[in-house]
Amino acid sequence: MNIMKTLETKNGELLLGGASVSKLAKEYGTPLYLMDEEEIRANCLRYENAIRKYYRGEALVLYASKAFSCKAIYRTVRECGLGCDVVSGGELYTALAAGMEPERIFFHGNNKTETEIREALSAGVGRIVLDSAEELRTVDRVAAELGVRAAVSVRIKPGIDAHTHDFIATGKIDSKFGVALETGEAKAFIGEILQAKHTDLCGLHCHIGSQIFDTRPFVRAAEVMMAFMAELRESYGCTIGELNVGGGVGIRYLASHDPLTIEENVKNTALAVMEAAERFNYPLPRLCMEPGRSIVGDAGLTVYTVGSVKEIPGVRNYVSVDGGMTDNPRFALYEAAYEAVLPERPEAARDTVYTVAGRCCESGDILIRDIKLPKIRPGELLCVLSTGAYNYSMASNYNRVPRPPVVFIRNGAHRPVVRRETYADVMAKDLD
Numbered sequence: 001m002n003i004m005k006t007l008e009t010k011n012g013e014l015l016l017g018g019a020s021v022s023k024l025a026k027e028y029g030t031p032l033y034l035m036d037e038e039e040i041r042a043n044c045l046r047y048e049n050a051i052r053k054y055y056r057g058e059a060l061v062l063y064a065s066k067a068f069s070c071k072a073i074y075r076t077v078r079e080c081g082l083g084c085d086v087v088s089g090g091e092l093y094t095a096l097a098a099g100m101e102p103e104r105i106f107f108h109g110n111n112k113t114e115t116e117i118r119e120a121l122s123a124g125v126g127r128i129v130l131d132s133a134e135e136l137r138t139v140d141r142v143a144a145e146l147g148v149r150a151a152v153s154v155r156i157k158p159g160i161d162a163h164t165h166d167f168i169a170t171g172k173i174d175s176k177f178g179v180a181l182e183t184g185e186a187k188a189f190i191g192e193i194l195q196a197k198h199t200d201l202c203g204l205h206c207h208i209g210s211q212i213f214d215t216r217p218f219v220r221a222a223e224v225m226m227a228f229m230a231e232l233r234e235s236y237g238c239t240i241g242e243l244n245v246g247g248g249v250g251i252r253y254l255a256s257h258d259p260l261t262i263e264e265n266v267k268n269t270a271l272a273v274m275e276a277a278e279r280f281n282y283p284l285p286r287l288c289m290e291p292g293r294s295i296v297g298d299a300g301l302t303v304y305t306v307g308s309v310k311e312i313p314g315v316r317n318y319v320s321v322d323g324g325m326t327d328n329p330r331f332a333l334y335e336a337a338y339e340a341v342l343p344e345r346p347e348a349a350r351d352t353v354y355t356v357a358g359r360c361c362e363s364g365d366i367l368i369r370d371i372k373l374p375k376i377r378p379g380e381l382l383c384v385l386s387t388g389a390y391n392y393s394m395a396s397n398y399n400r401v402p403r404p405p406v407v408f409i410r411n412g413a414h415r416p417v418v419r420r421e422t423y424a425d426v427m428a429k430d431l432d
């Protein structure tokens with residue numbers, strides 16, 4: 001079972017996007033993030049092609065850049081025709097520096113600062129996705145000060161719990177994001193937006209969760225949102241021209257995972273929106289999607305060097321690597337599961353159970369608990385797979401560990417897109 005589509009074994013060696021993983025580890029050192037740019041582009045095109053094929057209205061795919069943000073990725077997704085979403089001034093700054101057109105940038109966040117709102121409005125971002133009444137007041141005031149109109153959409157909690165696969169109406173009210181549909185909060189809030197003097201309501205938005213394997217909650221969310229748009233037309237006489245259904249499509253971390261294909265999910269969502277539009281006699285809205293993980297997740301892996309191997313008889317075998325929670329905090333945060341491979345002998349029999357631990361002074365610094373691997377020798381390389389999303393972007397300098405570089409591979413050729421941090425980088429902000 002191939003966990004990552006473009007990972008292959010040739011002559012006993014592991015190749016990502018046609019490049020030898022162990023050769024790259026020698027050249028760039030470890031820990032090292034490798035990302036197959038061709039696969040990132042292929043994922044972008046899977047979204048682009050599916051949405052053009054199945055949706056009859058206008059459409060825009062926005063890469064959710066919290067999954068992996070650096071100048072190179074904004075350039076890559078832009079070249080594939082995508083816009084992006086950002087959730088902070090830092091992501092906005094990077095996207096603009098990389099040449100992303102401001103009108104193709106959507107700005108999210110449950111607590112944007114006034115400074116960030118000013119930066120976004122000055123840059124002329126496509127949408128500010130409003131999250132609260134407080135924020136509306138700030139956006140409207142800052143737009144007036146700058147002499148611009150604020151194009152906004154609204155983050156709605158549609159009351160769908162994607163993780164239990166049970167559409168519990170109250171489940172998602174308990175979220176810090178957005179305004180709730182079923183309490184009437186969303187409707188009242190939209191009434192306020194329609195009254196605002198310097199703000200134009202351009203769309204509605206929802207995002208039901210992440211790493212979702214089932215298409216039904218996406219379809220249900222699209223239906224609920226379309227019904228809400230029809231209700232708003234009835235109450236306020238407004239026709240809203242855009243529906244953004246967020247991200248959330250899951251990827252394969254383990255062989256046992258069975259994710260939706262991008263095409264399948266885009267198709268089902270597009271059909272649901274078109275059917276609802278017909279049912280409510282509503283003009284087809286511009287359909288936006290915001291995939292993050294499903295664009296970059298399965299394009300990346302992390303290469304480590306094994307240091308110590310400790311066998312505690314009858315208890316556990318620990319293998320420690322030269323990275324850990326500083327470059328991948330997802331086990332520590334979510335007990336996320338990963339697959340691993342030894343790139344110098346990918347096909348060796350897996351006969352020993354190990355826990356792969358990081359190098360930080362923290363017992364919770366684990367990458368993988370209880371995985372079967374060949375008997376490991378100190379000094380050899382170990383790859384953790386499918387680390388392209390929410391690894392580099394969530395990395396830290398805990399224990400003053402410098403962050404690894406990111407290298408893009410394209411058809412066997414490679415180029416660094418983020419350099420390795422130095423001790424001087426780690427200390428750069430300290431004042432004497």
Ligand code: LLP
Pocket residue numbers: 064067085108207209210211246247248249290291292293294330389390
């Ligand atoms: N749009 C909005 C408004 C979001 O909040 C998110 C993710 C996305 C799009 C992209 O979702 P995706 O397609 O990547 O599932 N750090 C966590 C994931 C947090 C996701 C937060 N929002 C993790 O490592 O699993």
